[in-house]
Amino acid sequence: MEDIRVLIYEDNRSLREALCFMLESTEGFLVAGAYEDCTGILRQVREHGPDVLLMDIDMPHLSGIEAIKLVKPKFPQVNILMLTVFDDDERVFEAIKAGATGYLLKKAPPGRILEALTEIYEGGAPMSPAIARKVILNLHTTPAHVEEIARLTARELEILQLLSEGKSMKMIADSCFIAVHTVRTHVKRIYEKLQVHSVTEALAKFHKR
Incomplete structure (x- = not known):
């Protein structure tokens, strides 16, 4: 790199x-x-x-x-x-x-x-x-439809939860016993399923589910 x-x-x-x-x-x-x-x-x-x-x-x-x-x-x-x-x-x-x-x-x-x-x-x-928590609690976005969240797998939901706690991708990888590039792949799929372009948008939809 x-x-x-x-x-x-x-x-x-x-x-x-x-x-x-x-x-x-x-x-x-x-x-x-x-x-x-x-x-x-x-x-x-x-x-x-x-x-x-x-x-x-x-x-x-x-x-x-x-x-x-x-x-x-x-x-x-x-x-x-x-x-x-x-x-x-x-x-x-x-x-x-x-x-x-x-x-x-x-x-x-x-x-x-x-x-x-x-x-x-x-x-x-x-x-x-502390900042991630503020974003989740206060960022006002259009709530995702229930079916959008329903498309997420258990692993994807777990990763979103860890992201909402301010965990880095490396920390998530360690916590889930998977490689960092695997975490990134899951995050990419989360973006596609929730039709968002950033972690912030994904967390906002996750919080509003």
């Missing part, structure tokens, strides 16, 4: 440098760039061609959420992982609606951040457990 190119936006210098060191010293990751604010984000994304943006919310000049709204229309293929201290409903849902693909709290251990970057690169939507 090619290195995952990560572009970092974090105004705390010590944390920014720590994130750079962590990624540069881990095989499979490449720091495409690191900035203290988002004022030049469109030019920087164009120049660096990142796979994932690792972004804080509260930054000077332009917030992370405002930056997402600039990036997603022009670079829809770029995934965005929020890494922030904020876990209030307003910011969580504003970030997700703007186009964030994942949402972690800064208290997450380094290993979880690396795992989340890999998940998001491979099509997942990593979230801290």
Whole structure:
């Protein structure tokens, strides 16, 4: 697998440098760039061609959420992982609606951040457990028809339940005693059966069943 190119936006210098060191010293990751604010984000994304943006919310000049709204229309293929201290409903849902693909709290251990970057690169939507719970309890979407949920196998329902608890794909694989690629295959089938395109949408339908 090619290195995952990560572009970092974090105004705390010590944390920014720590994130750079962590990624540069881990095989499979490449720091495409690191900035203290988002004022030049469109030019920087164009120049660096990142796979994932690792972004804080509260930054000077332009917030992370405002930056997402600039990036997603022009670079829809770029995934965005929020890494922030904020876990209030307003910011969580504003970030997700703007186009964030994942949402972690800064208290997450380094290993979880690396795992989340890999998940998001491979099509997942990593979230801290507390954030995943908020999404399930508060995200308003059209409920799925009963027959949609009925199409899911017992294993698929089990995986959806584990996703709703904030488990990563690796954790689900360990819990179910199956390979990670098998988990991804199940998730793909869940998407097809529920007619959704993301983990967030699937969990919303699962919760509203």
